[in-house]
Every structure is written in C-alpha cells, then in structure tokens.
Amino acid sequence: MSEEKKTVILGASPNPSRYAYTAAKMLHDQGVPFVPVGIKEGKIFGETILDLREEPPIEGVHTITLYISGRNQEEWIEYILSLSPKRLIFNPGTENPELANRAKDAGIAVMPACTLVLLSSSQF
Numbered sequence: 001m002s003e004e005k006k007t008v009i010l011g012a013s014p015n016p017s018r019y020a021y022t023a024a025k026m027l028h029d030q031g032v033p034f035v036p037v038g039i040k041e042g043k044i045f046g047e048t049i050l051d052l053r054e055e056p057p058i059e060g061v062h063t064i065t066l067y068i069s070g071r072n073q074e075e076w077i078e079y080i081l082s083l084s085p086k087r088l089i090f091n092p093g094t095e096n097p098e099l100a101n102r103a104k105d106a107g108i109a110v111m112p113a114c115t116l117v118l119l120s121s122s123q124f
Contacts, residue, residue, distance in 0.1 A: 011067030
C-alpha cells in the first residue's frame with residue numbers, strides 16, 4: 001500500500017529540529033517513498049533535497065505535504081498543482097484558502113491535517 005503513496009515533502013529540511021525532517025523520518029521508517037523538495041541543500045534518509053526554485057518535475061505523486069507557510073506558497077501554487085497529486089496535506093501553519101480552493105477545483109483531495117499525526121495513527 002505504501003508504494004502507492006509517493007509523497008512530496010514541500011519545504012524539506014536537513015535540520016532534525018524541523019517537522020518536515022520528522023515527517024521524512026516517519027515516511028522512511030514506514031517504507032513510504034518520499035521526495036524532499038525545498039530551498040535547503042542536503043540529504044534526508046538517503047534522498048537528496050531537490051531545489052524548489054528549479055520546480056523539479058516529479059512523476060506519480062500521490063500526496064504533497066506542505067511545510068511552507070501560506071504566505072510563502074504564492075509563487076509555487078502553479079508548480080504544486082502541476083504535480084497533479086491525489087491529495088494535498090496542509091500541516092498546521094500552512095493553511096492557504098486560494099491553494100486549497102484551486103486544488104479542490106482540480107479534483108485534488110485537500111486535508112487540513114498534521115502529517116506526523118496521520119503517520120503515527122495509521123491514517124496516512
């Protein structure tokens with residue numbers, strides 16, 4: 001089942017004190033394939049962080065989990081939608097009504113939720 005849920009971590013960081021890092025660890029530990037994308041360089045659990053500014057193409061995305069504040073998402077909305085995820089998780093502090101509405105209009109499931117809670121409670 002986890003193979004079907006390839007997850008993009010948008011706002012990935014190699015800093016262990018960041019929630020995005022914890023999400024990467026939990027996805028890795030549960031065998032869920034993930035692609036870290038952000039503006040910080042580095043590797044997380046064997047995966048190189050792709051540069052968000054280059055808007056890297058990523059195929060087969062099931063979920064995008066957001067770790068970028070709503071106000072910092074504006075320039076990335078078209079990119080996020082272009083990845084055609086099946087669902088978009090707005091973690092606490094990342095809420096963005098414009099992106100949420102555009103995602104819903106595109107047929108993407110929108111979840112205001114905490115990825116860490118979803119993973120730790122087997123609801124991911």
